[in-house]
Amino acid sequence: MTEPIGPVDSSRVPRFAGIATFARLPRLEDVQHADVAVMGVPFDSGVSYRPGARFAPAQIREASRLLRPYHPGLDVSPFATMQVADAGDIACNPFNIPEALDSIQEGVSTLLDAGTRPVTIGGDHTIALPLLREMHRKHGPVALLHFDAHLDTWNTYFGADYTHGTPFRRAVEEGLLDTEAISHCGIRGPLYSKDDLSDDARMGFGITTSMDVMNQGVGAVVEAMRERIGDRPLYISIDIDCLDPAHAPGTGTPEAGGLTSRELLAILRGLRGSNIVGADVVEVAPAYDHADITAIAASHVAYELVSLMALNH
Numbered sequence: 001m002t003e004p005i006g007p008v009d010s011s012r013v014p015r016f017a018g019i020a021t022f023a024r025l026p027r028l029e030d031v032q033h034a035d036v037a038v039m040g041v042p043f044d045s046g047v048s049y050r051p052g053a054r055f056a057p058a059q060i061r062e063a064s065r066l067l068r069p070y071h072p073g074l075d076v077s078p079f080a081t082m083q084v085a086d087a088g089d090i091a092c093n094p095f096n097i098p099e100a101l102d103s104i105q106e107g108v109s110t111l112l113d114a115g116t117r118p119v120t121i122g123g124d125h126t127i128a129l130p131l132l133r134e135m136h137r138k139h140g141p142v143a144l145l146h147f148d149a150h151l152d153t154w155n156t157y158f159g160a161d162y163t164h165g166t167p168f169r170r171a172v173e174e175g176l177l178d179t180e181a182i183s184h185c186g187i188r189g190p191l192y193s194k195d196d197l198s199d200d201a202r203m204g205f206g207i208t209t210s211m212d213v214m215n216q217g218v219g220a221v222v223e224a225m226r227e228r229i230g231d232r233p234l235y236i237s238i239d240i241d242c243l244d245p246a247h248a249p250g251t252g253t254p255e256a257g258g259l260t261s262r263e264l265l266a267i268l269r270g271l272r273g274s275n276i277v278g279a280d281v282v283e284v285a286p287a288y289d290h291a292d293i294t295a296i297a298a299s300h301v302a303y304e305l306v307s308l309m310a311l312n313h
């Protein structure tokens with residue numbers, strides 16, 4: 001095996017110089033093979049409220065310039081133990097959602113067929129559906145850990161089936177998920193009605209609310225998650241609005257009372273050893289961000305996911 005090509009050396013080229021790739025990693029076309037690739041999906045035509053997540057991949061890459069190669073919390077150097085690369089962006093049609101979903105699916109399929117695990121940077125949450133379709137093609141029904149303020153299991157908006165509030169209902173309908181092991185974390189805020197919760201439970205989802213995280217603590221929450229997931233192939237989908245607006249103001253549908261970025265990172269860290277087959281970080285909307293708070297959180301969350309994958313490489 002050849003040595004992985006790592007990030008640009010910051011002792012030779014300052015972090016603020018050069019074109020931004022995620023964590024200053026090589027581009028996918030510059031390496032022979034990548035074990036993990038960070039892929040951008042600049043698509044936000046499925047949002048129901050504030051638009052702008054199409055600008056997130058570029059912003060998160062900018063915010064990721066400060067990521068360093070060694071993760072002390074997990075004691076791993078993810079870019080040295082495996083080849084990680086930036087796969088660039090999928091060019092998807094902003095005016096035709098079904099066509100965009102096909103393009104996203106095709107893009108991630110190329111990665112999976114090359115034996116590359118994807119960490120996708122959205123984009124709005126609509127993009128989780130085509131990603132899960134490919135996960136299912138490769139792995140069969142997968143366990144899902146979904147971090148979000150919202151359930152995202154609604155049926156339609158204005159008659160539309162494919163939106164950022166509906167991907168996980170579609171995924172269940174299409175049989176993409178192992179419904180013994182699907183759950184939401186960070187849920188809070190007002191709903192349309194109590195039926196939202198009973199519909200969601202009928203699909204098989206378990207819910208850890210943001211209040212549960214506060215009351216039970218990160219340790220107990222992680223333990224319950226690990227028990228439910230076991231060694232199943234696990235997909236992790238992270239809507240940055242799982243974080244409190246204090247930690248992630250730059251997002252499309254913010255809700256008060258969310259997780260801290262520390263809680264989210266601690267929960268993810270607790271999943272070390274899990275069989276993570278893919279992940280996404282979505283719903284960063286840079287236009288509403290201040291001082292890159294949200295983009296910095298998202299870049300660290302993506303780094304955490306890559307590091308977990310490195311431990312399990």
Ligand SMILES: [Mn+2]
Nearest residue numbers: 125148152239
């Ligand atoms: Mn969402």
